Amino acid sequence: MEPHYPLFYVFHFYLFGVIALASAVVFVTRKSPVAAALWLVNTMFSLAALYVMLDAQFIGVMQVLVYAGAIMVVFLFVVMLLNLGHPSALADARGLGWRLAAGLVGLGLLSEIMIIIRAKLPQQLIVPRDFNEQQLEKLNAVGMVAAPLFRDYLLAFELTSVLLLVAIAGAVILGRGRTVRAR
Amino acid sequence: MNFDLTMPAQLTSALGPDLLLMGGAMLLLLFAGWRPESDEHQRTVGILSMALCIFTMVAVGYYAYAGYTASVGVIAVDNFRWATDEILLIATLGTIAMSLDYNVREGITPGETHVLLLLATSGMMILAAARDLIIVFLGIELMSIAVYVLVGVNRRTERSAEGAIKYFLLGAFSTAFLLYGIALVYGATGATNFVEIRANIVRFSLEHNGLLLVGIALILVGFGFKIAAAPFHMWAPDAYEGAPTPITAYMAAAVKGAAFAALFRLWLEAFPTLLYIWHEAVWWLAAITMVVGNLVALAQRNIKRLLAYSSIAHAGYILVAIVVGTSLGSAAFMFYLFAYTIATLGAFAVVVALGRPGEDNMNIEDYAGLWSVRPGLAVAMAVFMLALLGFPIFGGIGFFAKWYVLQAALQAPFPQTRLAVLLVITSVVSAGYYLYVVMVMFMKPRTSAVVPARPSGWTRAVVWASAAIILIFGLFPDAIVALTQRSEPSVNTQPASPARGHVAMQSH
Numbered sequence: 001m002e003p004h005y006p007l008f009y010v011f012h013f014y015l016f017g018v019i020a021l022a023s024a025v026v027f028v029t030r031k032s033p034v035a036a037a038l039w040l041v042n043t044m045f046s047l048a049a050l051y052v053m054l055d056a057q058f059i060g061v062m063q064v065l066v067y068a069g070a071i072m073v074v075f076l077f078v079v080m081l082l083n084l085g086h087p088s089a090l091a092d093a094r095g096l097g098w099r100l101a102a103g104l105v106g107l108g109l110l111s112e113i114m115i116i117i118r119a120k121l122p123q124q125l126i127v128p129r130d131f132n133e134q135q136l137e138k139l140n141a142v143g144m145v146a147a148p149l150f151r152d153y154l155l156a157f158e159l160t161s162v163l164l165l166v167a168i169a170g171a172v173i174l175g176r177g178r179t180v181r182a183r
Numbered sequence: 184m185n186f187d188l189t190m191p192a193q194l195t196s197a198l199g200p201d202l203l204l205m206g207g208a209m210l211l212l213l214f215a216g217w218r219p220e221s222d223e224h225q226r227t228v229g230i231l232s233m234a235l236c237i238f239t240m241v242a243v244g245y246y247a248y249a250g251y252t253a254s255v256g257v258i259a260v261d262n263f264r265w266a267t268d269e270i271l272l273i274a275t276l277g278t279i280a281m282s283l284d285y286n287v288r289e290g291i292t293p294g295e296t297h298v299l300l301l302l303a304t305s306g307m308m309i310l311a312a313a314r315d316l317i318i319v320f321l322g323i324e325l326m327s328i329a330v331y332v333l334v335g336v337n338r339r340t341e342r343s344a345e346g347a348i349k350y351f352l353l354g355a356f357s358t359a360f361l362l363y364g365i366a367l368v369y370g371a372t373g374a375t376n377f378v379e380i381r382a383n384i385v386r387f388s389l390e391h392n393g394l395l396l397v398g399i400a401l402i403l404v405g406f407g408f409k410i411a412a413a414p415f416h417m418w419a420p421d422a423y424e425g426a427p428t429p430i431t432a433y434m435a436a437a438v439k440g441a442a443f444a445a446l447f448r449l450w451l452e453a454f455p456t457l458l459y460i461w462h463e464a465v466w467w468l469a470a471i472t473m474v475v476g477n478l479v480a481l482a483q484r485n486i487k488r489l490l491a492y493s494s495i496a497h498a499g500y501i502l503v504a505i506v507v508g509t510s511l512g513s514a515a516f517m518f519y520l521f522a523y524t525i526a527t528l529g530a531f532a533v534v535v536a537l538g539r540p541g542e543d544n545m546n547i548e549d550y551a552g553l554w555s556v557r558p559g560l561a562v563a564m565a566v567f568m569l570a571l572l573g574f575p576i577f578g579g580i581g582f583f584a585k586w587y588v589l590q591a592a593l594q595a596p597f598p599q600t601r602l603a604v605l606l607v608i609t610s611v612v613s614a615g616y617y618l619y620v621v622m623v624m625f626m627k628p629r630t631s632a633v634v635p636a637r638p639s640g641w642t643r644a645v646v647w648a649s650a651a652i653i654l655i656f657g658l659f660p661d662a663i664v665a666l667t668q669r670s671e672p673s674v675n676t677q678p679a680s681p682a683r684g685h686v687a688m689q690s691h
Contacts, residue, residue, distance in 0.1 A: 112397050116367065119394035122387035125373040154191060155198075155257050159309065159321040162205060166302045166325060169212060170332030173295050
């Protein structure tokens with residue numbers, strides 16, 4: 001049975017949904033990389049709002065901090081450092097073949113989303129509607145994040161730090177600029 | 184001893200060899216950065232890295248000997264893991280030994296390259312142990328990011344940069360597929376642990392759940408890129424050609440082996456009840472990979488590209504062992520992985536030995552008449568080619584590796600007769616390029632007056648050790664066979680519903 005949502009909620013769901021979709025369409029059609037990146041920020045913000053509406057506040061905050069914040073800043077840095085900001089200087093490298101291929105991949109993903117929407121989830125896995133409130137009372141706000149991170153997924157957490165170390169070491173080796181001796 | 188993986192202290196003990204390698208690699212990273220770059224310092228770091236590899240191999244051997252077990256948790260403690268670890272560490276050892284002098288010749292001075300190899304290997308060992316989709320993902324990333332850097336470390340050549348960028352972009356692309364698939368599987372089953380996934384599939388009867396099936400398909404695509412199975416192999420030849428030759432050996436042997444081990448465990452521990460669904464997909468993947476890899480390899484004239492396509496073909500043979508599933512398949516899988524790793528390492532060591540500065544001397548025609556100037560290397564290369572071909576006696580364990588995969592395919596609960604026939608036919612095709620290399624070395628007259636320099640001690644050691652292992656264990660394969668037969672994943676891998684699987688199998 002479909003649960004009943006208040007009009008206020010439904011209105012905002014569609015509002016952010018439309019903003020996210022429209023920004024994404026504008027994002028892929030811009031010629032200037034800077035403008036495209038900024039539209040992508042817009043999409044990320046709307047997605048964050050949708051996460052919050054789904055009671056996933058932590059993911060919403062992370063979405064803003066990591067995607068809309070850190071990753072977009074790196075994007076813009078690269079674009080500006082390499083001076084790719086002038087659309088006229090960029091010949092459109094995307095030929096018809098690539099566009100068709102991209103369209104096909106997009107259609108594939110769309111049909112896959114259709115399959116997913118039709119799939120029935122086992123009822124036992126769907127959490128009750130006041131699940132968050134119950135957990136909040138039991139573990140309080142810090143515990144809800146900390147308990148899985150430092151207990152259930154401790155190994156994953158530690159491995160992530162090794163992964164970051166490798167990424168930094170690799171970036172330093174490649175970026176040092178004299179990885180090979182002049183001959 | 185039975186580890187309780189919910190206790191952090193016991194989880195740490197269960198990860199002993201992995202942590203030894205990681206911790207040692209971090210200390211070596213400090214040491215490598217301690218002094219200015221020089222060829223001598225690079226060699227010192229390399230030799231210390233090899234020592235660390237050997238220590239880790241001993242630790243893995245001890246864990247296997249002690250017969251530790253573990254409760255169901257994020258990692259597995261079983262012989263499958265230890266066997267894979269040993270094979271990966273052998274590959275790393277050989278790679279570092281080859282690169283000691285290669286790096287001097289090509290002017291690659293940072294000692295950190297060896298440390299990155301060790302860290303990539305620790306990621307692979309995590310991958311061999313992983314029993315949780317999150318750990319699988321982190322292991323793959325740890326391995327891949329280190330290897331992306333290593334492929335592009337020789338920045339003087341444009342080919343290296345091109346290979347690195349291609350590898351990086353397609354690697355990131357495939358990771359996205361893998362992660363998407365993992366998310367969907369989690370969404371459908373509510374678990375990331377292999378054993379829980381398997382239990383939940385039965386409990387919630389998810390056999391025909393669209394979410395789960397799409398997730399499995401995406402995971403297969405992600406792994407397809409990592410193991411370079413056709414049609415997801417496009418990046419491999421360029422990346423293999425551009426990478427420094429020892430790193431190419433590492434990618435062909437270790438990176439592929441680790442991804443295979445994770446795929447094998449995932450399929451058999453998490454999705455055995457869906458055998459009749461993924462089976463068909465992996466069947467086609469194996470068939471297409473064997474045909475494409477072998478046919479395209481026939482047209483190659485660059486030895487690194489030839490070995491790249493040969494490694495694609497071998498990915499197809501290993502996939503046959505995965506199609507078989509069961510403990511029979513896992514023994515054949517482990518034996519094949521061992522034989523393939525040794526033969527690949529040896530072949531690339533010969534390529535390193537004959538290379539000239541600037542990645543020169545890489546065409547098969549450059550090997551013409553090698554028998555008359557460097558008979559030892561010519562004989563060794565012939566052994567490696569015959570081992571990769573699966574030739575009896577002279578190909579040593581290469582023959583038995585193919586033999587056991589064939590046996591496993593024919594004796595499986597659902598005999599894979601067609602795949603076995605295809606394997607034999609494509610192996611015959613592969614003689615066209617393996618024997619061509621042998622023919623060029625022994626029968627064509629020498630075209631250039633340059634006599635290749637005597638290779639350095641470390642490279643020679645890799646060549647002769649590989650050749651000796653192939654030939655000796657080729658005469659006495661029983662020792663390795665006994666080891667591989669005990670190296671199956673610890674969770675019962677028999678398909679839960681053979682009757683349904685059998686119906687689907689009839690279509691082949």
